[in-house]
Amino acid sequence: MNSPSPNKILVVGPNWVGDMVMAQSLFMVLLQDNPGVRIDVLAPAWTLPVLDYMPEVCKGIEIPLKRGELGIGTRYRLGKSLAGEAYDQVILLPNSLKSVLIPFFAGIPRRTGFLGEQRWGLLTDVRRLDKRILRQTVQRFVALAGPVKYSAPPDCPVPRLIVANDEIRRTMDGFSIDDVQGKVLVLCPGAEYGPAKRWPVRHYAFLANDRVRHGWKVWLLGSPNDQEVCQLINEETGGHCRNYAGKTSLSEAITLMSVADAVVSNDSGLMHIAAALDRNLVALYGSSDPGFTPPMTPKARILQLGLDCSPCFKRECPLGHLRCLTELLPEKVISALEAI
Numbered sequence: 001m002n003s004p005s006p007n008k009i010l011v012v013g014p015n016w017v018g019d020m021v022m023a024q025s026l027f028m029v030l031l032q033d034n035p036g037v038r039i040d041v042l043a044p045a046w047t048l049p050v051l052d053y054m055p056e057v058c059k060g061i062e063i064p065l066k067r068g069e070l071g072i073g074t075r076y077r078l079g080k081s082l083a084g085e086a087y088d089q090v091i092l093l094p095n096s097l098k099s100v101l102i103p104f105f106a107g108i109p110r111r112t113g114f115l116g117e118q119r120w121g122l123l124t125d126v127r128r129l130d131k132r133i134l135r136q137t138v139q140r141f142v143a144l145a146g147p148v149k150y151s152a153p154p155d156c157p158v159p160r161l162i163v164a165n166d167e168i169r170r171t172m173d174g175f176s177i178d179d180v181q182g183k184v185l186v187l188c189p190g191a192e193y194g195p196a197k198r199w200p201v202r203h204y205a206f207l208a209n210d211r212v213r214h215g216w217k218v219w220l221l222g223s224p225n226d227q228e229v230c231q232l233i234n235e236e237t238g239g240h241c242r243n244y245a246g247k248t249s250l251s252e253a254i255t256l257m258s259v260a261d262a263v264v265s266n267d268s269g270l271m272h273i274a275a276a277l278d279r280n281l282v283a284l285y286g287s288s289d290p291g292f293t294p295p296m297t298p299k300a301r302i303l304q305l306g307l308d309c310s311p312c313f314k315r316e317c318p319l320g321h322l323r324c325l326t327e328l329l330p331e332k333v334i335s336a337l338e339a340i
Helices: 017-033 046-051 070-086 097-108 136-144 165-174 201-215 224-236 250-259 267-276 330-339
Strands: 008-010 038-044 059-063 089-092 110-116 125-127 184-189 217-220 240-243 262-266 279-283 300-303
Touching: 008 017, 008 070, 017 046, 017 136, 017 267, 038 046, 038 125, 038 279, 046 059, 046 240, 059 125, 070 097, 089 097, 089 330, 097 110, 165 224, 165 250, 184 201, 184 267, 201 217, 201 224, 217 224, 250 267, 262 267, 262 330, 267 279, 279 330, 300 330
Parallel strands: 008 038, 008 089, 038 059, 089 110, 110 125, 184 217, 184 262, 217 240, 262 279, 279 300
Antiparallel strands: none
């Protein structure tokens, strides 16, 4: 017997910004299958700003815990506070035990998720993950909206973040950016996962200098952790870039990126944001696999050397040479930019 269509769904969101962008595909499918359904998202604070640009989501709810923190008391209190929301279903995107505790304490009757670490008795709608069929992260998210059994990957709508014109104007005024004349290239040289995802500083600087010579404006975006590397890039261009790393909120970074003519990025949260903003994008892959977390836009050009040792999925190069990125020369990136 099929379950009745839910009126109110809680989604426990992922812990990474890029994964939250891909989760929009799930939200789109939920609305297609259940017109009028209310979707709220429970997630860490650092991912919540992305939801402001997703019209499918009604409300974001913060999990007030640090990454990896159990906080059983906090989860219990938050779960009890959500009990009055009367959610019909919760869909859990993380596979951890921690992620199911708040919905369990909230008493949400239908708890949907893949069988993960020690949570068999906490899920009421248990799915088994076949990684051979669901190779991509976004496919695994969207599959949780469908039937228990599947024989092929689901269709995944392309994420689309919507930035209002007045927010663009307000953000540009806040950073003293006049109406942009000429083309803007945004560079995203960071990657929270680790150095094995980061294209070298000297390559980014070479690219920035080339575009400046061609009359482009170059903006550097990133988190506070990326300030040093962005400063080094800017120094090698003689200060011709605008360095916004660590100076913007995530919302402001999204808004600034929305006016870019092109983006060059490592495999990172900002790369997925650029794709969802429908920007021309060159995505650089080192230790990770574009077959697993590709940018979901036809405007993307994916560059990867495909060495025998990659993808290794390591935070740091286990062989100590990082050839997968050092040998990905800036001339190749320039060619990809010019092609798009």
